[in-house]
Amino acid sequence: MTDSNNTATAPVVDDTEGLSIGKIVWGRFIRHKAAMVSAVVLAITVVIVFTSIGVAGIPGWWKWGPNDRADIVNPKGAPTMGFQDGSFQIGDHPFGQDEIGRDIFARVMQGAQVSVLVMVIMGVVATALGVAIGAYAGYYRGWLDNALMRMTEVVIAIPTLVVTAVVGRMLSDKSIVFGPISITTKDPWVFGLVLGLLLWPGLARLVRAEYLSLREREFVDAAKVAGAEDRSIMFRHILPNAMGVIIVNATLLMAAATILEAALSFLGFGIQAPNVSLGKLISEYSTSFQVRPWLFWWPGLFIITFALTINLIGDGLRDAFDPRQKRIPKAREFAKRAATKKESEVGS
Amino acid sequence: MSPRRNSGEKPAASDVTPADEAVVETEPTTASDAPTDYPDELPVEGIGHKVKPGDLVLDVDDLHVDFYVEGEWVPAAIELTYQVKAGEVLAIVGESGSGKTQSSMAMLGLLPRNGRHYGSAKLNGTELVGMSQRALSKVRGPQVGVIFQEPMTAMNPVYTVGFQIVETLRQHTDLNPTDAKARAIELLTMVEIPEPERRFDSYPHQLSGGQRQRAMIAQALACDPALLFADEPTTALDVTVQAEILELIRDLKHRIHAGIVLITHDMGVVADMADRILVMKDGRQVEEGLTAEIFANPKHEYTKALLSAVPHLGASLKDKVDNRIPETADKVLEAKGLVIEYPKNGSTPAFRAVHGIDLEIRKGEMVALVGESGSGKTTVGRCAVGLLPVHEGSLTVNGKDMHGISHRDLADLRKSFSIVFQDPGSSLNPRWPIGQSVGEPLVLAGWKKDKVTARVNELLDQVEIPRMYRNRYPHELSGGQRQRIGIARALALEPKLLIADEPTSALDVSVQARVLEIFTDLQAEHGFGCLFVSHDLAVVEQLSDRIAVMRNGEIVEQGTTRQIISNPQHEYTQKLIAAVPVPDPAEQARRREAAGV
Numbered sequence: 001m002t003d004s005n006n007t008a009t010a011p012v013v014d015d016t017e018g019l020s021i022g023k024i025v026w027g028r029f030i031r032h033k034a035a036m037v038s039a040v041v042l043a044i045t046v047v048i049v050f051t052s053i054g055v056a057g058i059p060g061w062w063k064w065g066p067n068d069r070a071d072i073v074n075p076k077g078a079p080t081m082g083f084q085d086g087s088f089q090i091g092d093h094p095f096g097q098d099e100i101g102r103d104i105f106a107r108v109m110q111g112a113q114v115s116v117l118v119m120v121i122m123g124v125v126a127t128a129l130g131v132a133i134g135a136y137a138g139y140y141r142g143w144l145d146n147a148l149m150r151m152t153e154v155v156i157a158i159p160t161l162v163v164t165a166v167v168g169r170m171l172s173d174k175s176i177v178f179g180p181i182s183i184t185t186k187d188p189w190v191f192g193l194v195l196g197l198l199l200w201p202g203l204a205r206l207v208r209a210e211y212l213s214l215r216e217r218e219f220v221d222a223a224k225v226a227g228a229e230d231r232s233i234m235f236r237h238i239l240p241n242a243m244g245v246i247i248v249n250a251t252l253l254m255a256a257a258t259i260l261e262a263a264l265s266f267l268g269f270g271i272q273a274p275n276v277s278l279g280k281l282i283s284e285y286s287t288s289f290q291v292r293p294w295l296f297w298w299p300g301l302f303i304i305t306f307a308l309t310i311n312l313i314g315d316g317l318r319d320a321f322d323p324r325q326k327r328i329p330k331a332r333e334f335a336k337r338a339a340t341k342k343e344s345e346v347g348s
Numbered sequence: 349m350s351p352r353r354n355s356g357e358k359p360a361a362s363d364v365t366p367a368d369e370a371v372v373e374t375e376p377t378t379a380s381d382a383p384t385d386y387p388d389e390l391p392v393e394g395i396g397h398k399v400k401p402g403d404l405v406l407d408v409d410d411l412h413v414d415f416y417v418e419g420e421w422v423p424a425a426i427e428l429t430y431q432v433k434a435g436e437v438l439a440i441v442g443e444s445g446s447g448k449t450q451s452s453m454a455m456l457g458l459l460p461r462n463g464r465h466y467g468s469a470k471l472n473g474t475e476l477v478g479m480s481q482r483a484l485s486k487v488r489g490p491q492v493g494v495i496f497q498e499p500m501t502a503m504n505p506v507y508t509v510g511f512q513i514v515e516t517l518r519q520h521t522d523l524n525p526t527d528a529k530a531r532a533i534e535l536l537t538m539v540e541i542p543e544p545e546r547r548f549d550s551y552p553h554q555l556s557g558g559q560r561q562r563a564m565i566a567q568a569l570a571c572d573p574a575l576l577f578a579d580e581p582t583t584a585l586d587v588t589v590q591a592e593i594l595e596l597i598r599d600l601k602h603r604i605h606a607g608i609v610l611i612t613h614d615m616g617v618v619a620d621m622a623d624r625i626l627v628m629k630d631g632r633q634v635e636e637g638l639t640a641e642i643f644a645n646p647k648h649e650y651t652k653a654l655l656s657a658v659p660h661l662g663a664s665l666k667d668k669v670d671n672r673i674p675e676t677a678d679k680v681l682e683a684k685g686l687v688i689e690y691p692k693n694g695s696t697p698a699f700r701a702v703h704g705i706d707l708e709i710r711k712g713e714m715v716a717l718v719g720e721s722g723s724g725k726t727t728v729g730r731c732a733v734g735l736l737p738v739h740e741g742s743l744t745v746n747g748k749d750m751h752g753i754s755h756r757d758l759a760d761l762r763k764s765f766s767i768v769f770q771d772p773g774s775s776l777n778p779r780w781p782i783g784q785s786v787g788e789p790l791v792l793a794g795w796k797k798d799k800v801t802a803r804v805n806e807l808l809d810q811v812e813i814p815r816m817y818r819n820r821y822p823h824e825l826s827g828g829q830r831q832r833i834g835i836a837r838a839l840a841l842e843p844k845l846l847i848a849d850e851p852t853s854a855l856d857v858s859v860q861a862r863v864l865e866i867f868t869d870l871q872a873e874h875g876f877g878c879l880f881v882s883h884d885l886a887v888v889e890q891l892s893d894r895i896a897v898m899r900n901g902e903i904v905e906q907g908t909t910r911q912i913i914s915n916p917q918h919e920y921t922q923k924l925i926a927a928v929p930v931p932d933p934a935e936q937a938r939r940r941e942a943a944g945v
Contacts, residue, residue, distance in 0.1 A: 019819045024781060218775035222837070225733045226789040227762040240779035323779060323821035 035316020125196025138211025
């Protein structure tokens, strides 16, 4: 880190292209193994989920629809996927069938589509609201901070479960018409929106706290002297420094939303029939846990996949945004190195 | 002295016996993975209170420290060999990164996780290398005390100073709370903190920088250690406070019988403090010897370079051209009766930091504003760039009055001035590659992307930073490089007025010399008017045309550099000049005598 070391290794003149923060962060992110594996797993899962049974009227490649009934193949509709006659078979109903012969694979795909939709909408809405409100409150302080934070407290005080339950029931069979667009309130995205509008305060609080401390740092003054506008300081200068907190919380929130959606649907408040979501699938089949456990396995597996991959991706993003993040060697690798170094020195 | 030594001795003996037998038994399991034959526990006799002056306290032999960085072991200290005797001060001198701090921390088991050390370091005959953390925790405190560089971060801000000293005492002795408190107050008295009974209940932030450092020294001395590591104990302090702390350490040297290892980068600091000096460069010791010898006859090139990097007060006066800037030149900054207040904030009343000062800077002129922390000098600089409002009086910058200036006018005016901040570590956005930071003023001024790229490259060339560094983050550069980036950013738009707010105070002396050189060259080339805020007279003497000395929000003396340095009128200016360390033991001792301390 000394001057002489650095300058000695540097070529005299070259024209390195200036990279934006985005490019540098991306470069660091794709070197994060766990996050990259998670991103690939999530991407494959999402592609399968959306192409298998089709989406928005476009047909998919899977032979059954979520509500098609077929003859029950295995006893009790057990999964056909597995080892038979010494070889791996997928069969007609790889995830099994329910008691009336519907294909569980198709139903899980349908449920996962809804869950992903709810998760993404909720995540985007809550993060955008939380960051914007937290940033303005923390940067401007004073009356704006007071007003925004009191509002936040009101929202925090509202029990999410009760509101989603009431709103879900109230709107479940009404339609709102905006000109040519007609929205049915039982669409899953409305549910995601409601969740998003309820879950931003935690993030807003944390972002505000970050901004309160970051706004006092000297680089903010430096930006002011350079002539930066308030909005530029808030979102170009300070935001990258608050990214760690935001990403960790946004991903936790999205993972929590998957689970919250499952819980609400399990209670019968979330996604309403004929829509299915992963949580609703579990709830629907809750009575047959003893007899047909595969009815739980698959929705459960997908919930875990989404929650886990999103958290790991968030972790990778956080590390990528933090320029100081370094890989610390594992103790074993470390001891091995130490031993070899000592030996070589003793030898010489 | 004697009652204190007794009180430290008695508990130490009783402390070791019952608890440590248990430790010895459990130790093999915890330490089994460490390949070591070293004893895990110090013998009872090893407790450091019994050393006599002249005893060998620390014996370091062939000590190596390495760090594991990106798959490689990078050496930080190589074949370090030295001894410290009780009652002696050994100064380890070298730049940041020369391994002087890490080699000392390694002995205490305070290396970061990616560090390792081997070799031998014996404290009173007991091997410290390879000792378990548990046994080391009984060494740190009663046997070895550490004074850190920055007391604000080394002390816990949520506990009182007294609590932290009492905690150290009770950790290592069986003093009851009342006795421990009495001893803590005794220690605070010893380090000459005024009103020690009251300061006992103060939090670190309620003390001044110098008092905090004294409190930390008290904590380090709490258990009468045999060895004291002082890691840049005065780097974060003002010159006058630095002189007081050094005086205290020099005084303590005679009152406690500890060996002192003083780690520093400043040859001026060690001039009459150290008995012996060890010079380190890139992890190796390049020269060792008695202080007088090293100063009189440095052998190694690097030692010579270190010595010459210390600014000598008065040395550059002979090259000074008085009235280099004609009186008739345009004024880029003019303050008349300038008053600056920090507005009332909640229950904190409004604070008047600057009480009506007059100051002017002509085009191309370097004016230095000198004073201690809290004198209001930085406030003036921040006001001049519009970060603080003018309360009363007038401040004209580049022909525009800053009093009640409109948002739009200020935004316009900002293209014609800029500022270099004190700490480049915090004034550069840590999440922005440096190229983007340098280009920011250009982007905000509406430059096109390719022109910005070209200009950024040009600026990096001017401050002698390789262009390929533009995609690096600030923390990947050294302190000196970071500050050069700060200067490059400030010069991006060719300002007419540059405020430099202690741009070199966070840097090593040798690095400081380099940055100042670049700064002076750039000033000559670009011809901007400059307000150079600093606490260090020796630094400003090198580059300023005029000096204004500030104290408690008022300018007490103002004149050409030659006048101020060679013939200071005000008592405070004289005190400041006397406090500047001189890299010459004899001269330093003479001046200390003269100052009557």
